[in-house]
Amino acid sequence: MLKFVRTRAVASLISLVGLLVMVFFLSRLTGDPAALFLPVEASAEMKEQFRELHGLNDPLLVQFTRYVGDVVTGDFGESLRKARPALDVVLEAFTWTLWLAVITMTLVAGAAIVVGSLAAFRAGGFFDRLASVISLIGASVPDFWIAIVAIVVFSVNLAWLPTSGTGSLLHWILPIAVLFIRPFGIIVQVVRGSMIGALSSAYVKTARAKGVKSGPIIFVHALRNAMLPVITVLGDQAASLLNGAVIVETIFGFPGVGKLMIDSILQRDFNVVLAAILVTALAIFLMNLLIDLAYALLDPRIRH
């Protein structure tokens, strides 16, 4: 088990280093930061001064070594716009996003597993058809549209909920509800398909021959076997939320990492962009490690 975790962690680390290299050189490929950062009318001296200040005149490899050295010690440089360490800015935004993702995915997982399992138990029945229609709509409707409609209905017309920003628990409801819909739609379908397979398996037949009740058959015998594909998709969906639900965060003015990234790109705040990419990447690698661990916990055959 420990060995399993170790090999996974090493593999993740290698990918992370690769990402670091790629992010650094790609950002340099977009052009001279001095030209991008300073106003168009800036003089050549100002640009030269800027380069000198940020060490941009050194050879690229020297810059890269320095960058890696800084990153390893947790120094991502200053945010050029906010005059605070870039990492602080990113971590603050990431905390918001992390909470949003954790709450949303917990609700999605719970609801989708129950709805998908019950739909599979009576496949073709009324509840199954209802669940299929709802999940298909949920998986297909674009979230920016739902977000806007939700604001119009619940904030503007009914005036039940705030339109945007943070401050109270009420502010969380609309972003979570909007982000919930798509992954819920997708995962209900995956749970249903996987559970239909598990419920028609031979070991479920054995359980029925033992006289086990329907409840334990669905939620003890079949569900654990059906969870592997579900966890994979849950992980994918959670990753896309961790990346920052860019559109939804922007619409609701939610101060998460997605909104921060868009703002920083528009403002050419490269230190923040690089820090944001690396922090979310690290978070996604950690989450994938958790998913691998969940696999091993669920299925003893993977452990060996």
Added chain:
Amino acid sequence: MADHLLEVRNLSVEFHTAVGVVKAVRNISYHLDRGETLAILGESGSGKSVSSSAIMNLIDMPPGRISSGEILLDGVDLLTMPAHERRQVNGRRVAMIFQDPLSHLNPVYTVGWQIREALTTHGTAAAKAASEALRLLTRVGIPEPERSLGKYPHEFSGGQRQRVMIAMALALRPDLLIADEPTTALDVTVQAEVLALLEELQQETGMAILIITHDLGVVAEVADRVVVMEKGVLVETGTVREVYKNPQHPYTKKLIAAAPGKGDMHAPAARVEPVLSVHDVRKRYGSFEALKGISFDLMPGETMAVVGESGSGKSTLARILLRLDEPDSGKALWKGRDLFTMSPAELYKLRRDLQMVFQDPTQSLNPRMTVYQLISEAWVIHPDILPKARWRERVAELLMQVGLGPEHMGRYPHQFSGGQRQRIAIARALALEPQLIICDEAVSALDVSVQAQVIALLDKLRKEMSIAFIFIAHDLPVVRDFADHVMVMQKGNVVELGTVRDVFETPRQDYTRALLAAGLDPDPDVQAEHRAARLQRAS
């Protein structure tokens, strides 16, 4: 009224499918008493498992429907019982074990958990269930029972898994145990052990056993009475001896006649120049030695049967001879040239001479190709064999040769029965006019009557075209009917190699004798002698 433990009366079950209503079981009746063993004998599609599924309430409805009949357990009809009472019957009064214990045990829970669940489901306290689980696992002969409780199904061998299933089924001492092909997937020696265990447990508990099987040998070994089924209809019933010695229905007669192991044995011709000569082939996977030095010669037109239990290395040998896997050392001279050192170009030529027929024709035939495409594909790969203008004619010839017709050319594999599919696979192998065909369990998945036909076909081809066969099988009676020479393998070694008569009539090695003794004879009298001999040896 309630004089029988189980009484099935006029039971009919139908399935509503896309192609219409299939009447799986039509108006069948049988009964079973305490302490008695009843066998339901039939081939695939006979409906032999359907009535037991109805007893266990395991038929999915829809698409299934019980259209008439009663299933009385101690005089009470299970089919009209309220659902919660009905569920109390399963596991407590009637229990079931299945053919493939690996897929029938839940892979993600320990066997201890699964046995305990059988008990706690019906109200046993957790502590009592834990001690009972240990007692049961010990009783069915699982080594290190205490530690085994914490193991998962994939950590056991096939025979041990079936023992675990038995422990689980018998946890609450049911009155009736239904065993659906319980030993079909097991090696002969393991089969004998599992059947013996079932009988011992029956004597201890006085339960009745309903055993569903296609194997006359199993019937002769364990059953008191037998019910023969064909296409959903009960065609004959009686004591095992009556039915075997004096069958009334033509189907029963056919089934008994088709049982392998009764014909004349081959007398191999004098040995000349071997077509294949294998020297000291070795193969290891990590620390596991799969082959520990295998040597034999094969003459043209001769059949070499390779027998052995699972793990003996017989399939590894086949894979290596086909170069699907590389040996660690050794030589295999094909007409004097070592096929292990052949270049890809030489191998391409060799493929023409060396063909393979696999166990499961459903998987080895591409479902999206017609029979014509499947057979003529060989000539697409080896275009020099036959000009394209003659392909249709030759496919028709090959189909006739294997007992099919030219009209089958445009059809797809799923439109054929299992036996017909295996004939297509054989026709495909013949398309390249090979000199050696390796058959890996090529007839094991087929019904007895079909098996006999396929064996007869292979034997005809061997004589007419002087094709040599390497015939890998675990079924000894089939080997006895078809082989010239027999090679017995155990744990990667050749333990005995000789003519079929020598191996079957005067086996020199203990392992061969044990293997032969474990085989079941369809004749109940012969089987009774075997059994007496075995018990004598044991005591």
